[in-house]
Amino acid sequence: MNTVPFIDLKPQYQALKQQIDSKIMKVLEHGQFILGPEVKECEKDLAKFVGVKHALTCSNGTDALQIAMMAVGFQPGDEIITTPFTFVATAEVPVLMNVNPVFVDIEMDTYNLKIEDIEKKITKKTKAIMPVSLYGQMPDMNALMQIAEKHKLFIIEDGAQSFGAEFDGKKSGSFPHIGCTSFFPAKPLGCFGDGGAVFTDNDEFAKAMEEIRTHGQSARYHHSRIGMNGRLDTIQCAVLTEKLKRFPWELDQRNKYADRYFDKLKQLEPKIKLPRVLKNRRSAWAQYTIMVDDRENFAKHLQSKGVPTSVHYPTPVHQQPAYKQWATEALPNAEKAAKSVISLPMYPDMTDAIQDQVVEAILSFYR
Numbered sequence: 432m433n434t435v436p437f438i439d440l441k442p443q444y445q446a447l448k449q450q451i452d453s454k455i456m457k458v459l460e461h462g463q464f465i466l467g468p469e470v471k472e473c474e475k476d477l478a479k480f481v482g483v484k485h486a487l488t489c490s491n492g493t494d495a496l497q498i499a500m501m502a503v504g505f506q507p508g509d510e511i512i513t514t515p516f517t518f519v520a521t522a523e524v525p526v527l528m529n530v531n532p533v534f535v536d537i538e539m540d541t542y543n544l545k546i547e548d549i550e551k552k553i554t555k556k557t558k559a560i561m562p563v564s565l566y567g568q569m570p571d572m573n574a575l576m577q578i579a580e581k582h583k584l585f586i587i588e589d590g591a592q593s594f595g596a597e598f599d600g601k602k603s604g605s606f607p608h609i610g611c612t613s614f615f616p617a618k619p620l621g622c623f624g625d626g627g628a629v630f631t632d633n634d635e636f637a638k639a640m641e642e643i644r645t646h647g648q649s650a651r652y653h654h655s656r657i658g659m660n661g662r663l664d665t666i667q668c669a670v671l672t673e674k675l676k677r678f679p680w681e682l683d684q685r686n687k688y689a690d691r692y693f694d695k696l697k698q699l700e701p702k703i704k705l706p707r708v709l710k711n712r713r714s715a716w717a718q719y720t721i722m723v724d725d726r727e728n729f730a731k732h733l734q735s736k737g738v739p740t741s742v743h744y745p746t747p748v749h750q751q752p753a754y755k756q757w758a759t760e761a762l763p764n765a766e767k768a769a770k771s772v773i774s775l776p777m778y779p780d781m782t783d784a785i786q787d788q789v790v791e792a793i794l795s796f797y798r
């Protein structure tokens with residue numbers, strides 16, 4: 432019996448090898464490894480794809496969040512409302528900036544922020560909301576924007592898992608005020624190492640973020656603000672430009688396999704809980720994550736059938752040892768999800784045969 436991959440990026444590289452190799456070679460030949468012409472080219476393509484005025488590449492998704500927060504401008508002791516059911520970077524960046532993450536519980540159908548709980552958590556110190564478009568699905572951005580307008584808050588979307596996703600026909604990253612994403616290789620659009628980007632329609636934020644990305648520099652060796660080294664390598668931008676051309680097809684593939692999982696597994700509900708994409712939304716399917724009661728044995732059984740799984744995430748951030756001081760109350764949905772979510776193989780170059788092996792392994796666990 433073959434073991435199927437959890438994610439396999441080799442077929443993607445094979446499909447694009449000629450274009451990517453020659454694009455990288457060009458960079459090696461011109462030698463502008465930092466902010467070379469491919470960076471602007473890539474940013475133009477990203478801005479067009481996302482539908483925003485400004486796209487700026489940066490070192491990784493975590494730094495994208497930091498660059499966005501630095502541009503918005505927080506005071507020590509300010510608060511940012513976010514979800515505990517996410518990758519740790521979402522809370523790590525505020526804490527590094529002496530901003531207190533205020534955790535709001537999640538809703539169980541999408542695992543995203545429970546929007547109706549947000550207003551209760553707003554205080555005089557609240558400056559922003561950082562929603563996470565978990566597993567590739569965006570939250571209700573209109574509802575979030577209404578709350579933000581009413582209370583004069585900023586929204587910074589952590590779209591690290593949702594590049595290519597849509598809400599109301601608009602792409603992840605394109606909503607006010609700033610969208611952030613990651614090009615870590617396993618994200619929907621990955622580069623060949625670490626990478627990320629920030630998106631905005633706001634000229635002032637764009638200018639600030641561009642300066643912050645290069646040590647707060649507004650002219651060479653003139654530092655008008657505090658910044659960081661947050662640039663993305665020219666080589667990674669060259670890779671992204673080529674990969675972006677295939678990306679719409681890849682999104683279709685992810686959606687095809689998500690639909691196919693649903694069709695083949697829905698007979699098992701309610702023993703398992705399949706993911707739902709709410710209306711007006713299209714997921715980028717960074718993960719296909721289900722809920723099961725007996726996760727440990729489920730994973731062991733799938734492993735014995737050659738099917739790897741992964742848990743995103745076993746511990747919500749407010750229960751992490753380093754974050755206990757920001758845990759103000761129980762967040763039952765996040766805690767419940769952390770105990771029972773499990774992600775199945777999902778990637779654009781999956782085949783029907785590979786997916787059938789995953790499905791059969793799951794069906795056999797319940798027989």
Ligand SMILES: *Cc1c(COP(=O)(O)O)cnc(C)c1O
Binds near residue numbers: 494517521589591627
């Ligand atoms: C991956 C991820 C990040 C961090 O992105 P990196 O590129 O790994 O720094 C932040 N938030 C979420 C939700 C993520 O999934």
